Amino acid sequence: MVSVVFYGSYPMSLDLLKALDQDSRFELKAVVTAPEQGAGNRPVLDWLSKVPRGYPVFTPHSLSEDKRPAKLLEIECDLVLACAYSLLIPAELRQKADFALNLHPSLLPELRGADPLRWVIWQGGEKTGVSLLELSDRFDGGCIYAQWEYPLDDKTDLGSLYLGLSQLTAAKAPNALFDLVNGMFAPRKQDETQATQAPPFSERQVHSGLSLEEIDRLVRANYPFSPAYFQRAKERYYLGPGRKTQLTGQTGFVARKTKDGFFIEDGKEAYLFSLLKKEGFK
Numbered sequence: 056m057v058s059v060v061f062y063g064s065y066p067m068s069l070d071l072l073k074a075l076d077q078d079s080r081f082e083l084k085a086v087v088t089a090p091e092q093g094a095g096n097r098p099v100l101d102w103l104s105k106v107p108r109g110y111p112v113f114t115p116h117s118l119s120e121d122k123r124p125a126k127l128l129e130i131e132c133d134l135v136l137a138c139a140y141s142l143l144i145p146a147e148l149r150q151k152a153d154f155a156l157n158l159h160p161s162l163l164p165e166l167r168g169a170d171p172l173r174w175v176i177w178q179g180g181e182k183t184g185v186s187l188l189e190l191s192d193r194f195d196g197g198c199i200y201a202q203w204e205y206p207l208d209d210k211t212d213l214g215s216l217y218l219g220l221s222q223l224t225a226a227k228a229p230n231a232l233f234d235l236v237n238g239m240f241a242p243r244k245q246d247e248t249q250a251t252q253a254p255p256f257s258e259r260q261v262h263s264g265l266s267l268e269e270i271d272r273l274v275r276a277n278y279p280f281s282p283a284y285f286q287r288a289k290e291r292y293y294l295g296p297g298r299k300t301q302l303t304g305q306t307g308f309v310a311r312k313t314k315d316g317f318f319i320e321d322g323k324e325a326y327l328f329s330l331l332k333k334e335g336f337k
Contacts, residue, residue: 057236058082058132060152064089067160067217068139069098070225076106078229084132085111089141118142127151133236137190138224141169144190154236155190158228160220161253162186162202164245167195168253172216175207176276177256179268182206183216185224187231189242198242201231212275212296261285261294263308267324271297274328282331285310285317292317297328 059081061072068088075081088099091114103112113124127148135155137144149155161171163186175183184204189197203223207216234240261270261283270283274294277283282293287310294317302325303309310319317328 056080056082057134057233058084059134059136060085060087060127060130060132062087062135062137062140062142062144064099064141065139066098067221067224069102070221071138071158071228072099073102074225074229076108080233081229083108083110084130085113085127087113087115087127087140090114090116115142118145118148120145120147123148134232135190136232138228143192143194146192149190156200156232156235157188157190157195157197158224159186159188159195160184160224162204163188163195163199164247164250166251166253168255170256171253172213172220173256173276174253176211176213176216177258177272179272180207183220185220185227187228187235188245196245198244200235200240200242201227203227209271210275210296212278214279259283261310261319263310263321267319267321267326270319271326285319291333293331293333295329295331297326300325300327 057080059075061075061083063069063072072086075083086099086103091097091100103110113127115123117123128151130151132152133154135144135149135152138158144155161175162184166174182204184202186199187201188199191197205219205223256276258273259277259281261273265273274283275296278295282295284294285292292312297316302320305320306322308321312330315327317330319326319328
């Protein structure tokens with residue numbers, strides 16, 4: 056049985072945590088997750104509160120030497136595993152296990168960083184995936200053990216991609232982790248010449264400086280969690296995924312609300328985007 060200290064905070068990590076919990080090959084020694092951030096924004100904590108097994112749970116704001124829970128250093132295990140966890144795990148904690156690994160939602164070395172899903176849609180990527188790699192002193196820079204590809208198309212949005220990669224991780228990772236711990240995988244170094252970055256993605260505003268193709272990608276890269284919007288004076292229109300439609304023959308950039316959604320054309324193409332309710336968005 057492989058003993059695991061699991062680090063994860065977001066829905067993607069929860070799917071994997073559930074898979075490990077149900078797999079008799081693994082023993083969860085502890086779970087480290089983000090502190091409570093309000094109802095609806097703590098999926099791992101909410102699930103743990105309903106699990107009768109009573110795993111030790113730690114919710115540190117920091118893993119620096121003077122702030123991390125002292126009991127974490129007392130737990131020895133076969134595997135330290137991170138998935139969708141935002142803090143850098145220091146060497147002192149990684150070294151408590153025979154293996155210290157991370158699951159990152161991109162095909163590394165492409166899109167290292169905090170926001171690879173939005174960036175790959177915004178850039179018009181044809182595929183992405185999940186990488187299983189060593190934890191190291193820099194985010195997403197360790198040697199790679201395995202990768203699983205996931206196809207993208209012109210309908211992929213942030214929500215569907217998040218769900219697809221979560222399911223892919225939960226399906227593929229347990230077998231790979233078990234085989235890895237039993238010596239069946241060899242790591243390979245990342246090619247630093249191919250590395251790209253995925254810092255936090257903040258672009259949300261639709262404007263006339265973007266082509267219709269770029270606007271479509273921007274809408275899909277943000278939907279449904281932080282929708283893109285079009286601003287006219289004090290009025291803000293939040294947009295969901297749309298479809299190509301017929302041009303009206305007008306020249307220049309046209310954007311307007313219609314009975315069917317929100318229409319945008321640029322003289323070359325025209326799209327009809329879904330119009331979202333304003334409640335809950337900023």
